Amino acid sequence: MAERSISVDRPRGLRTFFLQWEWLLVLIFVVVNVINSNLSPYYLNLGSLVGSTNAFLDMAFLVLPMTFVIVLGCIDISVASTVALSAVIMATSFNAGLPMPLAMALCLVVSTACGLVNGLILVKFKELPAMIVTLSTMIVYRGIAYVILEDQASGHFPNWFSFLGWGSIGPLPFILIAFAACAVLFGLLLHKTSFGRKVFAMGNNLTAARYSGIKTDSVIVAVFALTGLMAGVTALFLTSRMGSTRPNVAQGYELAVIAMVVLGGVSTSGGSGRIGGPILAIFIIGYLTYGLGLVNIKANVLLIIIGSLLILSVLVLNLRFGKGHRRPASPNAKMIAAGKAPDAKL
Amino acid sequence: MSDTILELRGITKTFPGVKALDEVSFELRRGEIHALMGENGAGKSTLIKVITGVYQPDSGQIFLDGKSESIRGPLDSQRLGIAAIYQHVTCYPDLSVAENIYIGHEKAHPVTRKIDWKELHAKASELLRSLDADFGSRSIMGGLSVAQQQIVEIAKALSTNARIIIMDEPTAPLTKRESEDLYRIAEALRDRGVSIIFISHRLEDMYRLASRVTVFRDSRYVGTWSVDSISRDELIVAMVGRSITQLFPVRKVSIGEEVLRVESLSRTGFFKDVSFSLRKGEILAMTGLVGAGRTEVCEAIYGITRADSGRVFLSGEELKAAHPSEALRLGIGYLPEDRLKQGLVLEWAIATNVTLPSLERFSRLGWMDRRREDAKAKELAERLEVKANSVHDLVATLSGGNQQKVIVAKLLTGDMKVIILDEPTKGVDVGAKTAIFNIMNELAAAGYGIIMVSSEMPEVLGMSDRIVVMREGRVSAILETSSATQETILGAAMSAAETERA
Ligand SMILES: Nc1ncnc2c1ncn2[C@@H]1O[C@H](COP(=O)(O)OP(=O)(O)OP(=O)(O)O)[C@@H](O)[C@H]1O
Numbered sequence A: 001m002a003e004r005s006i007s008v009d010r011p012r013g014l015r016t017f018f019l020q021w022e023w024l025l026v027l028i029f030v031v032v033n034v035i036n037s038n039l040s041p042y043y044l045n046l047g048s049l050v051g052s053t054n055a056f057l058d059m060a061f062l063v064l065p066m067t068f069v070i071v072l073g074c075i076d077i078s079v080a081s082t083v084a085l086s087a088v089i090m091a092t093s094f095n096a097g098l099p100m101p102l103a104m105a106l107c108l109v110v111s112t113a114c115g116l117v118n119g120l121i122l123v124k125f126k127e128l129p130a131m132i133v134t135l136s137t138m139i140v141y142r143g144i145a146y147v148i149l150e151d152q153a154s155g156h157f158p159n160w161f162s163f164l165g166w167g168s169i170g171p172l173p174f175i176l177i178a179f180a181a182c183a184v185l186f187g188l189l190l191h192k193t194s195f196g197r198k199v200f201a202m203g204n205n206l207t208a209a210r211y212s213g214i215k216t217d218s219v220i221v222a223v224f225a226l227t228g229l230m231a232g233v234t235a236l237f238l239t240s241r242m243g244s245t246r247p248n249v250a251q252g253y254e255l256a257v258i259a260m261v262v263l264g265g266v267s268t269s270g271g272s273g274r275i276g277g278p279i280l281a282i283f284i285i286g287y288l289t290y291g292l293g294l295v296n297i298k299a300n301v302l303l304i305i306i307g308s309l310l311i312l313s314v315l316v317l318n319l320r321f322g323k324g325h326r327r328p329a330s331p332n333a334k335m336i337a338a339g340k341a342p343d344a345k346l
Numbered sequence B: 001m002s003d004t005i006l007e008l009r010g011i012t013k014t015f016p017g018v019k020a021l022d023e024v025s026f027e028l029r030r031g032e033i034h035a036l037m038g039e040n041g042a043g044k045s046t047l048i049k050v051i052t053g054v055y056q057p058d059s060g061q062i063f064l065d066g067k068s069e070s071i072r073g074p075l076d077s078q079r080l081g082i083a084a085i086y087q088h089v090t091c092y093p094d095l096s097v098a099e100n101i102y103i104g105h106e107k108a109h110p111v112t113r114k115i116d117w118k119e120l121h122a123k124a125s126e127l128l129r130s131l132d133a134d135f136g137s138r139s140i141m142g143g144l145s146v147a148q149q150q151i152v153e154i155a156k157a158l159s160t161n162a163r164i165i166i167m168d169e170p171t172a173p174l175t176k177r178e179s180e181d182l183y184r185i186a187e188a189l190r191d192r193g194v195s196i197i198f199i200s201h202r203l204e205d206m207y208r209l210a211s212r213v214t215v216f217r218d219s220r221y222v223g224t225w226s227v228d229s230i231s232r233d234e235l236i237v238a239m240v241g242r243s244i245t246q247l248f249p250v251r252k253v254s255i256g257e258e259v260l261r262v263e264s265l266s267r268t269g270f271f272k273d274v275s276f277s278l279r280k281g282e283i284l285a286m287t288g289l290v291g292a293g294r295t296e297v298c299e300a301i302y303g304i305t306r307a308d309s310g311r312v313f314l315s316g317e318e319l320k321a322a323h324p325s326e327a328l329r330l331g332i333g334y335l336p337e338d339r340l341k342q343g344l345v346l347e348w349a350i351a352t353n354v355t356l357p358s359l360e361r362f363s364r365l366g367w368m369d370r371r372r373e374d375a376k377a378k379e380l381a382e383r384l385e386v387k388a389n390s391v392h393d394l395v396a397t398l399s400g401g402n403q404q405k406v407i408v409a410k411l412l413t414g415d416m417k418v419i420i421l422d423e424p425t426k427g428v429d430v431g432a433k434t435a436i437f438n439i440m441n442e443l444a445a446a447g448y449g450i451i452m453v454s455s456e457m458p459e460v461l462g463m464s465d466r467i468v469v470m471r472e473g474r475v476s477a478i479l480e481t482s483s484a485t486q487e488t489i490l491g492a493a494m495s496a497a498e499t500e501r502a
């Protein structure tokens, strides 16, 4: 019956290739490094560039699952509290006599449970937006951490534990290797597997995903649990680097993490983005912090720079890249936007 | 004053890789209803968007009242008295009817910039009354039926004092009864001197309503005829380029054992005590008036919603978990009614849409096999004659009918036992209709059980083996198609009171 043949060609060409958001990020990355190396003679030296990664990579583990959360059209602002709670539980259980390896496992279990609770609340009470649910658990998790440890610090970990945050294998910091491995795994999961496909489908059109037989609830729970797990990983690295923990650790991480994901070109309305963007954003913000730190620029100035970068990225994404994303027939777009509203409550 | 109000000459519009309009002309007379017909993807909707200024043509001229105009955007067209009701009703579901009517051209107080809602509501009510609407200006848009939403769109067109109203496949989502209402409105508008362009794939719409018809084929202008002077067959040849002697294929019927049984399924407020069975190789039509509960029953079988009571058996095994994934796993596929919202991820390619319900089949241990996905999508898209260059074309760029074909393709990727098609030929051209019917026929012959929800009598009578007629949430009759007639079906579909009115 086939009268005309349909090809399987993908849209390619230099233009689509070079018009990708990631190139702009690469450019910003280069600019950051050039500025840094002009500011400080100590900066441009491969050893310190690689070595400095352990100063900012602990929260990078959260950027990976947060990309999934935002592609899904959700948000999770409880991650920093989860980091604090799981770190505090690890430290107190270790100091109460639990062997360190078991305490570390407990840390991951607790953090995964925190994520799981977020996911379960979301699918159980569909009318609650993710922002509100995770805002509540953000307060609750941090609160529990304070109840356990009050305003104390807890530490005295075995010496080998500091390897996570400070150790290196050859010239490479261990944390960099661990992050690279996680980044590859998450990238493959998002872009090469049926699970990743489902996440994108749900972010684009939740109703159609459901009609297509996707177990949308399971996907949401899985993504939030995964986020919890990675919060535990962050807790391990962070605690190792600091040598001890307090209930107020990782304060503000959630915003930094979300900022990196957004700067990485992942749309907060869900359904689009690539993992490479947020990963680049981690290094941009990381090196910016590090470089400006070298020349003693205050942390507050840094916040201003990061905030402006963020607004700029959102604007540029909307102006330059938003056109291509927008549906060609504007009436459809309007209707989908309208039709999607009830689903967007995730 | 000349008779012609709108004329288009040599309009060409290309999209990357597609020529959607190729040197087409079109002429609309004052106070006429002019039908615009052609296959899916022939360029009808694109022409409309050129007239309303959504798209700028690459070349060609537009004349209004004999004066050359360039229409740069929807505001221009509104100023020129042109309004369109698009193929997919575009509304703000959370706003009221009056807000929907006046959005974009609400009159604000010159100084305070305050909108006088009281006045707008009064004006909206007046418009609605002139259209015989059975709902008020304060109703919430999302709560209205598609037919009622169309009336709002028409009211919106009138509120801008449109002289030319374009309707893109308005009858596709409507039942017969609702279509009749729309015909009356269109005729009343015409009598008021409004010129109407009416796009439809339904020949009866055209014969019933239009005085002239223009046909496009493959992005080109084929011709314009006076409706009285062109026969059905000639019109089909003009549209499709060949004659279609048989719309419905010769059914190869070989009915086997029972595959689906529905036992007194009920859901409060939607349907009650629905029982029927479906056998292998059988095509069961489900018909009735809109609101009779057909879609709701199908959605309950497929697991989108949960029935309050009653049971569903697939090959003797009871379906327990109410979830589409479970239905799909056991072999029930469903083609939903609302293709944009329920059927498609518009910003995705054809290939990824097609495989969405059966990702497990196109992956090993969760790893996607893109080559196999592409190959399957290519095979199905070609079989359904989707008009596209590549399986990686975005679904958003396909014409309405071709989008429908992509949703049909989604059902053909897995091993199904039962396929439920909710209005499968809605908005699909004659050629593609036969393609869909042929596929239904093949699937039935291959042992699938098929449920086809449809309001089109010829389709119900021409394609099915048995007919379940629903009325107000209940099964009012189950008829053998061989002995059923249009009258017996309608009799069962309407209550005594409605029969009287009809
Ligand atoms: N924005 C777009 N980008 C790329 N191609 C497009 C775009 N809009 C339409 N097309 C293509 O132009 C052609 C004409 O589409 P159009 O929507 O005008 O068809 P139609 O006659 O309205 O069909 P239908 O009856 O199915 O609604 C199709 O091949 C379609 O794929």
Ligand SMILES: [Mg+2]
Binding pocket: B044, B045, B046, B087, B168, B399, B400, B401
């Ligand atoms: Mg169209």
